[in-house]
Amino acid sequence: MTETKGTKTRKAPKSRRGVTALQRRRLRVPRTGLHEQAATRLRTLIVRGDLKPGEQLLEADLSEALGISRTPLREALKQLAAEGLVELRLNRSAVVAPFRRDELTELFEAVSGIERCAAELAATRMVAREVERLEALQERIEWHHDRGELREYFEINQQIHSAIVGFARNTVLKATHDILLARVERARFFALSVHGRWDESVRDHQDILAALKAGDADRAGQLLGHHVRRTGEIMAATLDSDADDAGTAKARPNMRGITRKAEP
Secondary structure: OHHHHHHOOOOOOOOOOOOOOOHHHOOOOOOHHHHHHHHHHHHHHOOOHOOOOOOEEOHHHHHHHHHHOHHHHHHHHHHHHHOOOOEEOOOEEEEEEOOOOHHHHHHHHHHHHHHHHHHHHHHHHHHHHHHHHHHHHHHHHHHHOOOHHHHHHHHHHHHHHHHHHOOOOOHHHHHHHHHHHHHHHHHHHHHOOOOOOOHHHHHHHHHHHHHOOOHHHHHHHHHHHHHHHHHHHHHHHHHOOHHHHHOOOOOOOOOOOOOOOOOO
């Protein structure tokens, strides 16, 4: 078929170039950024008390200790501030959030309710392998308790609390618990160092496990709720009357436990 004189032949539109496999690899963002790694390290130091409540977090010292620039460090501090572990002060250094009596009371009231509800649900929803997991964790905390290994005990203790919440099979409950977890961990670790609380904690966990194994939802919830509230009561009792200034440290940051990264 001939073309009419003066009529231009239309060219087929160019196909749009997609992102090549090589380009996709280059565009990918690392799963864990430097600020998240820094936040993880600092979170551990704050929860374990290596960085004290009220202690200044000097950017120059922390950047050098962590082996990162100030930009990811500031992002890490913002993340920890959102978790309630750090306070960012205008035109001043960030500080580790101090313990405050009223805030702790409210925190443990909330967590007590969450974990009580979780225990009630878990008692009726757990399967045999999950009961076995709690039994194994209980054996481990008793083993560490008998040897006076507080930090190792604490790690397993946190796994038990998180496991019970997970066994409740309620995503809203778990998400709410996760938001408060870092603040609760710090207070729990502090409370375990109070004379007599560690022994009491082990006995509490034995009773809670027995109730869960028996499928006794009411008793499991009551025991775990009381266990959590008791931690809050111990914390409140150990704070100075001037709670806002409790634990304030004026010394330079304690860098124990921070290891320099090989590569920024």
